[in-house]
Amino acid sequence: MFTHRERFLAALNSLPVDRTPVFPLLMFFAANRAGISYRDFATNGRAMAEAQLSIQQRFGLDAITACSDAFRISADLGGDMVYPENGTPFLKTALVRSAADVVALSRPDPLRQGSRMADRTLAVAEMVRAVSGKVAILGWVDMPFAEACSVCGVSEFMMMLKKAPGVAHQLLTFLTQIVIDFALVQVEAGADMIGAGDAAASLISPRMYGEFALPYEQQVCQAIHTANNLVKLHICGNTSHLLELMVTSGADLFNVDHLVPFAKAKAVYTAHGKCYKGNLNPVAHIMQSTPEECGSYAHDCLIQGAGTSYMLSAGCEIPAETPDEVFQAFCAAPLAAALGT
Numbered sequence: 001m002f003t004h005r006e007r008f009l010a011a012l013n014s015l016p017v018d019r020t021p022v023f024p025l026l027m028f029f030a031a032n033r034a035g036i037s038y039r040d041f042a043t044n045g046r047a048m049a050e051a052q053l054s055i056q057q058r059f060g061l062d063a064i065t066a067c068s069d070a071f072r073i074s075a076d077l078g079g080d081m082v083y084p085e086n087g088t089p090f091l092k093t094a095l096v097r098s099a100a101d102v103v104a105l106s107r108p109d110p111l112r113q114g115s116r117m118a119d120r121t122l123a124v125a126e127m128v129r130a131v132s133g134k135v136a137i138l139g140w141v142d143m144p145f146a147e148a149c150s151v152c153g154v155s156e157f158m159m160m161l162k163k164a165p166g167v168a169h170q171l172l173t174f175l176t177q178i179v180i181d182f183a184l185v186q187v188e189a190g191a192d193m194i195g196a197g198d199a200a201a202s203l204i205s206p207r208m209y210g211e212f213a214l215p216y217e218q219q220v221c222q223a224i225h226t227a228n229n230l231v232k233l234h235i236c237g238n239t240s241h242l243l244e245l246m247v248t249s250g251a252d253l254f255n256v257d258h259l260v261p262f263a264k265a266k267a268v269y270t271a272h273g274k275c276y277k278g279n280l281n282p283v284a285h286i287m288q289s290t291p292e293e294c295g296s297y298a299h300d301c302l303i304q305g306a307g308t309s310y311m312l313s314a315g316c317e318i319p320a321e322t323p324d325e326v327f328q329a330f331c332a333a334p335l336a337a338a339l340g341t
Contacts, residue, residue, distance in 0.1 A: 001018075002017065002018050003133070003134045003135075004021075004056075004060070004061070004062040004063070004134060004135045004136065005062070005063075005133060005134055005135055005136045005192065007019070007021050007062050008021045008023065008062045008063050008136035008192075008311070009136070009192075011275060011309060011310070011311055012230070012252060012253060012275045012309065013275075013309075014273070014275070014308075014309040018338060019334040019335050019337070019338040020302055020305065020310060020311060020312050020334040020337070020338075021062040021063065021311040021312065021334070022059075022060070022061055022062050022311070022312050022313075022330075022331050022334055023061065023062055023063040023136075023277055023311045023312065023313050024061070024312075024313050024314055024318050024330070025065060025067065025234070025255075025313070025314070025316060025317045025318065026052070026055055026061075026064070026065075026317070026318055027041070027067060027068055027317050028317065028319065028320035029055070029317075029318050029319065029320045029322060029327070030048075030051040030052055030054075030055045031051055031320070032320035033051070033054065033055055033058070033324075034047070034050060034051035034054055034055075036051060037085050037086055038068075038084070038085070038086045038087060038088070039083045039084065039085050039086070039089075041068055042068040042069055042083065042088070042089050043083060043089075043116075043119065044119070045066075045119040045120060045121070045122030045123035045125075045126060046122065046123070046126055048066060048068060048120075048123040049066070049122075049123045049124075049126035049127045049130070050126075052064040052065070052066070052123075052127060053127060053130050053131065056131070056135055059327065059328060059331045060331060061135070061331065062135065062136060062311075063135065063136035063137070063138060063192075063193075064127060064135060064136075064137060064138070065137075065138040065139075065140055065195050066120050066123040066124045066127065066137075066138065066139050066140050066186070066191075067138075067140040067195060067197075068088075068089075068120075069088045069089045069090075070142045070146060070147075070150050070197060070199075071089050071090060071091055071116070071150055072116040072117050072119075072120055072142075072182070073108075073116075073117065073142070073147055073150070073151075073175070073178055073179070073182065074091045074095060074147070074150045074151050075089075075091075075115075075116040076108040076110070076112070076115045076116055076117050077095055077105055077106075077108060077151065077178075078095070079091045079092075079093075079095050079151070080092040080093050091150060091151070094151065094152055094153045094156060095151040095152070096148075096151045096152045096171060097152070097156070098167070099164070099166075099167045099170065102167060102170050102171045102174060105174060107174075107177065107178055107181070108178065110178075110181045110182045110185045111185055117181075117182050117185070118185075120139070120140065120182075120186070121139070121185050121186050121189050122189075124137060124139045124186045124189040124190065124191050125189040125190060128189060128190030128191070129190075132190060136192045136193065137190065137191050137192050137193075138191060138192065138193045138194065138195045138232065139183065139186030139187070139189070139191035139193075139194045139195065140186075140194065140195045140196070140197070141179050141182050141183045141186075141194060141195075141196050141197075141220070142179070142196070142197045142198065143179065143196050143197065143198035143201070143213070143216065143217050143220060143233075144172045144175040144176045144179055144213075144216035144217075144220070145172065145198055145200060145201050145212060145213040145216060145217075146197055146198045146199060146200050146201070147175045147178075147179060148168065148171050148172055148175055149200040151171070151175075152171070154200055154203075157200075158203070158204075161204075161208060161212055165211075165212075168212060169212075172212065172216050173216075175216075176216045176219050176220065179220050180219070180220055180223040180224075183196075183220065183223065183224050184223065184224070184227055187224065187227045187229045191229065192229075192230065193229065193230040193231065193232055193252070193253070194224050194229060194230070194231055194232070195231075195232045195234055196217070196220060196221075196231055196232065196233055196234065196251070197234045197235070197236075198213060198217060198233065198234070198235045199234075199235055199236040199237060201213040201235055201239075201242070202235050202236060202237030202238060202239050202242070202257075203237065205241070206241055206242060206245055209242050209245055210245055214245055214246075214248070214249060217233065217249040217250070217251075218248075218249055218250050221233075221249055221250030221251055222250055225250065230252045230253070231249075231250065231251045231252055231253070232251060232252065232253040232254070232255065233246060233249055233251035233253070233254050233255070234255040235255070235257070236255075236257050236315070236316045237257055237259060238257065238259035238260060239257065239259075239260055240259075240260050240261065240264060243260070243264065243265060243268040243269075244268060247268055247269060247272045247274060251274075252274070252275065253274070253275045253276070253277065253311075254269055254274060254275070254276045254277070255276075255277055255278055255313065255315070255316075256276050256277065256278030256279040256315060257278065257279060257315035257316060258278070258279050258280060258281035258282070258284075258285070258314070258315035258316075259315070260278070260279060260315075262278070262279050262301065262304050262305075263304070265278065265279065266304065266305065266308060266310075269308075269309075270308045270309070273309075274309065275309035275310070275311065276305075276308075276309070276310060276311075277310065277311035277312070277313040278301070278313050278314070278315050279301065279313075279314075279315045280294075280297050280298060280301060280313070280314045280315060280330070281297075281314070281315060282314040282315060282316055282317060282318050282319060282322075283319065285297040285298075285314070286314055286318055286319075286322050286326060286327070286330060287318070287319045287321055287322040287326070289326055290326065291323075291325045291326050291328070291329035292329070294326045294327075294329045294330050294333075295329040295330070295332070295333050295336070298312060298329070298330050298333035298334075299333055299336070299337055302333060302334060302337045303337075312330075312333065312334055314330075318330075
C-alpha cells in the first residue's frame with residue numbers, strides 16, 4: 001500500500017504505482033474551501049498550511065504546494081505591495097527601471113522575521129510537521145526570469161532584453177542568488193521538492209529563452225540538486241516552441257499547460273526520461289464541466305500518459321469556482337482507471 005508521498009516519488013522515478021498520482025495546483029480553491037480570504041492565504045503561512053492540509057485530506061491528493069503569488073522576493077526587496085482582500089498580491093510600483101536601480105538593491109535574508117519569504121517557509125514547515133513522510137510537500141520559488149518581470153513589470157523587462165541586455169543579465173544574476181537562498185530555506189524546512197514558476201518565459205522566443213531564462217533556471221536547479229532535493233518547473237502558456245530547451249533546465253518534473261499538445265510534451269519528456277504532469281484545461285475541462293465530463297477528460301489524459309512517468313494535473317491552477325463534485329471526479333479518475341471502472 002502506497003502512501004501519497006511514496007506514490008508521488010515512485011511515479012517521479014518511473015517505478016510501478018498502484019494508480020497515477022493526483023497533483024493539482026490549488027491556491028484560490030484551497031483558500032475558498034478553508035473559508036479564508038486570499039489575503040490571509042497569501043500573508044499567513046499557518047493559514048496557507050491549514051488550507052492545503054484540509055484540501056489534501058478531503059480529496060486524497062498526493063502532493064500539495066506552498067504557492068500563492070509571485071511577489072515574495074519583490075516584497076522583501078522593499079517593494080510597495082498591495083494585498084487585495086480576495087485577489088493576488090502585486091507590486092504597486094516597479095523596483096527596477098535602470099542599472100542604477102539594480103546596484104541599489106540589497107540581498108535580503110530569506111528568514112528575516114516578518115518577511116514574505118519567511119512566511120512561505122513557515123507554511124512549508126507547518127505542512128511538513130503535519131504530514132511528513134505521508135504526503136509530498138512542495139515549496140515554491142519563481143525563477144529569475146519571472147522574478148525580473150515582477151520587479152520591473154513584464155513589458156518593461158521585455159523591453160530591457162532588447163534595449164539593455166547587459167542590465168537584464170545583471171539583474172538576473174542578482175536575482176538568481178536570492179531565488180536559490182529562498183529555495184534552500186524551504187529545503188531546510190523539509191520540502192520534498194521545490195516548485196519553480198517561470199510563466200513569463202512562455203512569451204519569448206527559443207533564442208531569448210536560451211539566453212535570458214534557461215541559464216538561470218539551470219543554476220537554480222543545480223543548487224537545489226546539490227542540496228539533495230528536487231525541482232518542478234512550471235511554465236504556464238504555450239511552451240510548445242520551448243520544450244526541447246526546457247527539458248535541459250535540470251528540473252525533475254514538468255507541468256504541461258493545456259495549450260501544449262499532450263502528445264508533443266509526452267514525446268519530449270519521455271525521450272529525456274523526465275516526469276511530467278498535466279494537461280487538462282482548468283476552465284473548460286474542470287470548472288465548466290459536469291463530474292462525468294471532467295472524469296472523461298481526466299481519463300483521456302491518463303490513457304495518453306499510460307506507460308510513462310506521468311501525474312494527473314490541470315495545466316495550471318484549478319479555479320475556486322470549480323464545484324466540489326467536479327473536483328472530486330477529477331481526483332477519483334486515477335483510481336477508477338486503475339480498477340478499470
